[in-house]
Structures are given as structure tokens and as C-alpha cells.
Amino acid sequence: MSDTFDVVIIGAGPGGYNCAIRCGQLGLKTAIIEKRKTLGGTCLNVGCIPSKAMLHASEIYAAARTEFADLGVEMSGVKLNLKQMMKQKADAVDGLTQGVAFLMKKNKVTVFSGTGRIDGPGRVVVKGADGEQVLNAKNIVIATGSEPASLPGIEIDEKRIVSSTGALSLEGVPRRLMVIGAGVIGLELGSVWGRLGSEVTVVEYLPRILPGADMEIARQSQRIFTKQGMTFKLSTKVTGIKKGSSGLTVSMKPSDGGAAEEVETDIVLVAIGRRPYTEGLGLESVGITPDKRGVIPNDHMRTSADGVWVIGDVTSGPMLAHKAEDEGAACAELIAGKAGHVDLGKIPGVVYTSPEIAWVGKTEEELKEEGRAYKVGKFPFSANSRARTNHQTDGLVKIIADAETDEILGAHMVGVGVGEMIAEICVAMEFGASSEDIARTSHAHPTMTEAVRQAAMGVEGWTMQM
Numbered sequence: 001m002s003d004t005f006d007v008v009i010i011g012a013g014p015g016g017y018n019c020a021i022r023c024g025q026l027g028l029k030t031a032i033i034e035k036r037k038t039l040g041g042t043c044l045n046v047g048c049i050p051s052k053a054m055l056h057a058s059e060i061y062a063a064a065r066t067e068f069a070d071l072g073v074e075m076s077g078v079k080l081n082l083k084q085m086m087k088q089k090a091d092a093v094d095g096l097t098q099g100v101a102f103l104m105k106k107n108k109v110t111v112f113s114g115t116g117r118i119d120g121p122g123r124v125v126v127k128g129a130d131g132e133q134v135l136n137a138k139n140i141v142i143a144t145g146s147e148p149a150s151l152p153g154i155e156i157d158e159k160r161i162v163s164s165t166g167a168l169s170l171e172g173v174p175r176r177l178m179v180i181g182a183g184v185i186g187l188e189l190g191s192v193w194g195r196l197g198s199e200v201t202v203v204e205y206l207p208r209i210l211p212g213a214d215m216e217i218a219r220q221s222q223r224i225f226t227k228q229g230m231t232f233k234l235s236t237k238v239t240g241i242k243k244g245s246s247g248l249t250v251s252m253k254p255s256d257g258g259a260a261e262e263v264e265t266d267i268v269l270v271a272i273g274r275r276p277y278t279e280g281l282g283l284e285s286v287g288i289t290p291d292k293r294g295v296i297p298n299d300h301m302r303t304s305a306d307g308v309w310v311i312g313d314v315t316s317g318p319m320l321a322h323k324a325e326d327e328g329a330a331c332a333e334l335i336a337g338k339a340g341h342v343d344l345g346k347i348p349g350v351v352y353t354s355p356e357i358a359w360v361g362k363t364e365e366e367l368k369e370e371g372r373a374y375k376v377g378k379f380p381f382s383a384n385s386r387a388r389t390n391h392q393t394d395g396l397v398k399i400i401a402d403a404e405t406d407e408i409l410g411a412h413m414v415g416v417g418v419g420e421m422i423a424e425i426c427v428a429m430e431f432g433a434s435s436e437d438i439a440r441t442s443h444a445h446p447t448m449t450e451a452v453r454q455a456a457m458g459v460e461g462w463t464m465q466m
């Protein structure tokens with residue numbers, strides 16, 4: 001049997017399913033193919049959602065043990081029920097993946113369960129449990145996402161040497177957890193298991209944590225995580241892992257060539273980045289060649305092949321769910337002949353540790369490299385009345401504006417709730433706002449968001465310190 005669709009989307013993650021919804025809303029006959037049992041991609045099944053469920057629950061557990069008493073809330077017998085914590089995580093995932101299935105129905109999108117393969121221009125073959133089926137497609141959207149990168153010679157078994165997927169489903173709290181990579185996954189999942197009782201050591205190749213984040217914010221964050229009990233081994237390269245009957249021996253050496261050492265641990269989490277996923281996709285049948293990192297290049301989501309589009313983690317730009325989602329919607333609009341656009345320079349990044357880290361736009365390091373003149377305003381949460389009242393004074397807000405025009409070029413924050421606060425700056429930047437626009441906007445008192453306003457005031461030097 002063969003079917004003809006206006007749009008066939010391969011992959012039902014945030015990129016694919018949001019593209020499908022928008023296509024449906026625009027009246028395009030749309031199909032989506034997914035090889036996982038449930039829709040929602042990495043994000044809903046093994047990424048954003050389960051990790052945030054574990055971060056939330058473990059944060060409350062840690063607060064109950066270490067912070068409640070200071071607030072006059074006395075508790076005894078606080079105990080971890082890991083099985084229940086995993087269950088509430090699974091419940092969140094189930095609810096949301098079923099929600100996506102409902103949205104496909106609501107928007108009249110046909111869902112095919114199986115693996116999609118491009119088979120020449122305008123043809124996609126779906127291999128499912130009942131054999132193969134051919135779909136004719138006026139447009140094909142590649143939304144196949146990404147997979148964890150691995151280290152040469154180190155096999156991820158998802159039991160003792162795990163990727164983020166295994167780290168989200170450990171059966172017990174390891175006494176010692178070694179994380180390779182001080183990026184977003186390493187810090188988030190390292191925080192989860194650290195709060196639940198593991199001794200966490202993070203080994204990072206570079207001399208800093210969170211490459212890509214503003215250096216000052218990364219340094220402050222590292223100090224905060226160190227205070228929380230995480231150990232960092234920076235400028236260090238892991239060279240091998242030996243499996244013993246009970247533990248693991250990790251060999252490592254300084255990346256600048258110093259003496260090697262061996263460290264014992266129980267579980268290793270490999271979190272050294274993700275790579276685009278294009279296995280068996282049939283790209284050669286339409287003449288698409290990924291670059292040397294496996295990324296499918298795009299020009300406004302168009303690939304080099306006519307009628308073939310690409311969105312999300314499998315193409316260039318930050319590997320983030322909201323970036324994939326924005327591209328999904330914009331791609332549908334372009335297919336429907338409308339204007340669709342995503343500004344990669346205004347995609348926020350949030351690390352959901354405690355406190356959170358958030359940013360949007362340029363870092364100071366990037367602006368220095370570009371040779372662009374800028375001004376900076378900063379405000380520490382230790383001077384914010386709400387933060388002081390709540391005993392949540394770690395961190396700061398930093399706003400960077402053009403030296404001449406005062407246009408906001410970037411904002412970088414670490415502090416409780418900054419993952420929500422960054423949205424204010426995203427809106428401001430979309431509207432081309434100046435730091436003075438934020439400085440003159442009323443912010444409720446007492447709120448943590450006053451720190452954003454004070455940082456903006458700081459750009460012109462009129463911050464009101466306590």
C-alpha cells in the first residue's frame with residue numbers, strides 16, 4: 001500500500017511533533033514516523049522530562065535533610081524511597097508522551113510506528129512490526145535527533161558505565177559516581193545523585209566547567225557546586241576504564257600531559273556531548289552529506305536536496321528542546337509558503353541545578369573575540385531582599401549591552417529560579433530592547449526578578465545596592 005502526504009516527518013521528538021502539530025494546523029496532510037514505542041523523542045522519554053523529575057524530587061529530599069530545620073521546620077526520619085522517586089518520574093513521562101499522542105490525533109496527523117528511511121526524492125519507507133510500507137511525500141522533514149557520544153575504548157553498558165539514559169534509572173544510590181564531562185548533563189545528573197548521597201567526582205577535559213557559558217558565571221557555579229560537595233578534576237582526560245568484580249578503575253591524566261593516575265569508583269556516567277543521529281536514514285539516496293561531526297547542514301531548515309528539510313538536534317545550533325520546537329513550527333510555516341524564522345542567537349540555555357544557571361545571547365568572551373565594545377551591569381543575589389529573606393543568596397545576574405546603542409547583547413545568571421527569569425531578557429532581546437528599557441520597567445517587590453532590573457540599572461552605573 002502507498003500513501004501520499006504533503007509532509008512526512010521522520011522522528012517524533014520536540015522538533016518532529018511540534019512540526020507535525022503546526023503542519024496539521026496549517027491544513028497540510030501530515031504523517032510522522034517514530035521508532036520508539038512512545039512519542040516525544042529524547043526529551044520526553046529519556047531527557048528533559050525524566051531528568052527534571054529527578055532534579056525536583058532530589059532537591060526537595062536534600063532540602064528536607066539540610067535546609068528545613070533552619071526555617072523552623074523540624075523533621076525526623078526523612079528517608080529516600082528511590083523506587084517511588086523513579087515511579088513519579090515514570091508517571092511524568094507517561095502522562096506527557098500520551099499527551100503528544102493525543103495532540104497528533106487532535107491535529108489529524110497520521111502516526112506510523114517504525115523506522116523511517118528516505119528512499120529517493122519524495123519517497124519514505126517505514127519499516128514496522130508488520131513489514132515495510134511506502135509513503136509518498138511532497139516534503140520530507142528529518143527530525144531524527146541525537147544520541148550520546150562515547151569515548152573510544154569505553155563501552156557504555158548502561159549498568160555500571162552509563163549514559164544519561166542509564167543514569168536516570170540506576171537501581172540504587174552508588175556510593176561513588178564519576179562523571180566524565182562537566183557540561184549540562186554532568187552537572188544536572190551529578191547533582192541528582194549527589195543529593196541522594198553519592199560522592200560525585202566530575203572529570204572535565206577543559207580547564208573550566210560548562211564551555212559555552214559566560215566564564216564568570218561558570219566559575220561562580222563551580223564554587224557553589226564544590227560547596228555542595230562535588231569534586232572537580234579539570235584539565236583531565238579519561239584514558240580508560242577497567243571493570244573489577246565490584247568497582248571500576250578509571251585511568252586519567254592531565255590534558256596538558258602531566259602524570260597519569262587511577263581512581264576507583266562504582267558507576268561512571270559518560271556525559272561528553274551528543275552527536276546527530278542519522279543511522280540508516282538513506283541520506284545518500286537524495287544526495288545529502290552530513291559534515292564531519294555528523295551534522296546535516298541547513299539553510300533556513302532546507303537541506304541540499306529539494307523538498308527535504310531538517311530540524312532539531314540533527315542539524316546545527318544548540319541541542320535544546322525549545323530550539324528543536326521553534327524550528328519545527330517555523331519549518332511547517334515555510335512548507336506552507338509562510339514566513340518562518342528562528343534566531344539562534346536568542347535561544348536561552350538553562351541548567352536545572354540548584355541554583356539554576358541561565359543565559360541568552362553573547363558572553364563577554366565572545367564579544368571580546370568579536371572586538372565589539374560593550375558595557376556590563378551586575379547584581380548579586382546577596383543584595384536582593386527576597387533572596388536574603390529566603391536564604392537563597394548564592395549567585396548573580398549579569399547583563400551585557402552594546403557600549404554605544406545600549407541594546408542588550410546577552411544576559412547570564414546563576415541563582416534560584418533564574419531559569420524562569422531569563423524569559424524576561426529573551427522577550428526584551430526579541431523586541432531589540434536596551435538595558436535602560438529593563439531598568440525603567442517596574443518589577444514587583446520583593447522578588448528575585450528585581451536583581452534583573454538592578455543588573456540592568458548597573459549597566460549605566462545607577463544600581464541601588466542595599
Ligand code: FAD
Nearest residue numbers: 011013014015035041042047048116145312313319320321
Ligand atoms: P529527539 O528528541 O532526539 O527526537 C528524535 C526522535 O527521532 C527520537 O524519538 C528517535 O527515536 C526518532 N528517530 C530517529 N531516527 C529515526 C528513524 N529513522 N525513524 C523513526 N524515528 C527515528 N533540552 C532542553 O531544552 N531542556 C532540557 O532540560 C533538556 N534536558 C535534557 C536532559 C537529558 C538527559 C538529555 C539527554 C537531553 C536533554 N535536553 C534538554 C536536550 C533535548 O532532549 C534535545 O535537544 C531534544 O530532544 C531534541 O529534539 P529533536 O526533536 O531534535 O530530537
Ligand code: NAI
Nearest residue numbers: 181182183184185186204205238271272273274319350351
Ligand atoms: P555538553 O556539551 O554540555 O558537555 C560535555 C562536556 O564534556 C564538555 O564540558 C566537554 O568539554 C567535556 N568533554 C568532552 N570530551 C571529554 C573527555 N574526553 N573527557 C572529559 N571531558 C570531556 O554535553 P552533555 O552534558 O553531554 O549534554 C549533551 C547535550 O544535551 C547538550 O548539548 C545540552 O544542550 C543538552 N542538554 C540540555 C539540558 C538542558 O537544557 N538543561 C540538560 C541536559 C542535556
